[in-house]
Amino acid sequence: MTHAATRWHVSHRRRIEYDILSAPDLLDPGNPALLSSGRSNPGRRFVVVDEHVAQHCSAALDTYFAQHGIEARIVRFPGGEAAKTMDAWLGILHELDAFPIHRRDEPIIAIGGGVLTDVVGFVASSYRRGMPHIKVPTTLMGYVDASVGIKTGVNFNRHKNRLGSFEAPRQVLLDRAFLTTLPHRHILNGVCEIIKLAVIKDVALFEQLEQHGTDSIASCFQSDHGGRILDRAISGMLEELQPNLFENELARNVDFGHTFSYGLETHHEERLLHGEAVLLDIAVSVLIARRRGLLDAVEVERVFALIAALGITLDTGVLDTDLMWHSLLDRIEHRNGWQRVPLPDGLGHCVFVNDINPAEITASIESLIARTSRQHDPVLEC
Numbered sequence: 001m002t003h004a005a006t007r008w009h010v011s012h013r014r015r016i017e018y019d020i021l022s023a024p025d026l027l028d029p030g031n032p033a034l035l036s037s038g039r040s041n042p043g044r045r046f047v048v049v050d051e052h053v054a055q056h057c058s059a060a061l062d063t064y065f066a067q068h069g070i071e072a073r074i075v076r077f078p079g080g081e082a083a084k085t086m087d088a089w090l091g092i093l094h095e096l097d098a099f100p101i102h103r104r105d106e107p108i109i110a111i112g113g114g115v116l117t118d119v120v121g122f123v124a125s126s127y128r129r130g131m132p133h134i135k136v137p138t139t140l141m142g143y144v145d146a147s148v149g150i151k152t153g154v155n156f157n158r159h160k161n162r163l164g165s166f167e168a169p170r171q172v173l174l175d176r177a178f179l180t181t182l183p184h185r186h187i188l189n190g191v192c193e194i195i196k197l198a199v200i201k202d203v204a205l206f207e208q209l210e211q212h213g214t215d216s217i218a219s220c221f222q223s224d225h226g227g228r229i230l231d232r233a234i235s236g237m238l239e240e241l242q243p244n245l246f247e248n249e250l251a252r253n254v255d256f257g258h259t260f261s262y263g264l265e266t267h268h269e270e271r272l273l274h275g276e277a278v279l280l281d282i283a284v285s286v287l288i289a290r291r292r293g294l295l296d297a298v299e300v301e302r303v304f305a306l307i308a309a310l311g312i313t314l315d316t317g318v319l320d321t322d323l324m325w326h327s328l329l330d331r332i333e334h335r336n337g338w339q340r341v342p343l344p345d346g347l348g349h350c351v352f353v354n355d356i357n358p359a360e361i362t363a364s365i366e367s368l369i370a371r372t373s374r375q376h377d378p379v380l381e382c
């Protein structure tokens with residue numbers, strides 16, 4: 001007698017909802033935003049704050065929690081890519097385990113750049129299989145990119161973000177005053193991600209950068225124009241992330257600049273910041289797009305003129321076909337078997353290609369180096 005196969009099928013949908021809120025004067029005790037989610041008075045909070053940020057605001061943080069009757073454990077964390085390790089992740093987990101907090105109504109608070117929010121997000125997703133967390137970005141990279149989505153992670157085995165999770169924050173609180181203490185190089189680092197969005201999907205943002213980018217950078221994005229650029233960048237980022245939060249669709253236009261950059265920043269960790277590697281990738285990709293007739297000469301000149309006007313120098317000395325080709329090969333695994341490289345098809349528009357070859361990369365590197373050396377050669381400028 002045959003036994004009928006028994007089968008159980010489980011299907012479940014989990015709704016993802018979170019707010020990204022403008023929260024000026026976040027550490028003013030009169031501002032309830034930081035405690036607006038979860039239990040307070042009494043209540044506890046486990047807070048991880050970037051070491052450089054703590055130099056400016058640790059007294060304000062202490063005062064804030066004291067005035068709200070919150071018992072806070074404030075852990076300082078060094079920023080920088082070198083800190084994005086499994087050891088760092090475990091270190092925070094040990095601290096958290098020594099400061100018990102409610103599993104649902106005492107969210108972990110992460111105040112820092114993309115490194116800190118990625119690591120703390122991963123802590124939140126793994127401790128007790130998931131604790132709520134709140135992100136407060138303090139770098140431009142965090143403000144327009146790292147804090148906006150749901151990806152967390154640490155570097156592993158010499159690969160960037162190789163371990164991580166999708167973990168939605170409960171809230172993202174935006175106070176751009178944090179940017180005023182950020183070193184200039186890190187402001188430009190974040191600007192590179194804004195340029196990415198402008199080139200690949202938003203020509204109006206590109207124009208905003210052309211008209212107000214330099215002044216916005218000079219004011220660390222504290223001006224009205226600077227605020228509008230930030231708002232537009234976040235809106236554009238969310239337009240892309242929200243319908244594809246878990247990256248079921250692997251052809252993503254926000255991956256523009258994130259193909260060759262992957263290998264460049266891993267091999268030159270001491271030399272390149274994430275955004276700097278992304279902008280090098282963008283520059284090479286724009287020249288690939290030009291060679292394929294996707295961009296015309298005027299559009300290419302606009303991109304390079306914008307980069308120069310914003311005061312960004314491309315570190316072309318790191319460009320190397322072999323390294324970039326192998327980076328593309330790794331991305332093929334990541335993108336499930338296809339290159340799926342986004343290229344601009346006219347400014348503000350995107351196509352995906354699957355047939356980039358090493359010779360094309362070499363030719364584009366050569367024309368980028370020729371172009372940048374022309375810019376820097378005073379004899380040729382005459």
Ligand SMILES: NC(=O)c1ccc[n+]([C@@H]2O[C@H](COP(=O)([O-])OP(=O)(O)OC[C@H]3O[C@@H](n4cnc5c(N)ncnc54)[C@H](O)[C@@H]3O)[C@@H](O)[C@H]2O)c1
Binds near residue numbers: 053080146160182189
């Ligand atoms: N999760 C995502 O979707 C996502 C998206 C983009 C980037 N990232 C990740 O973000 C990371 C880069 O982020 P980042 O550029 O913010 O780096 P970071 O967090 O290392 O911060 C850069 C530097 O600025 C310091 N700092 C932070 N805030 C400051 C402030 N207000 N004043 C003075 N100094 C301050 C930090 O200590 C650090 O030295 C990368 O690891 C990248 O992979 C993640």
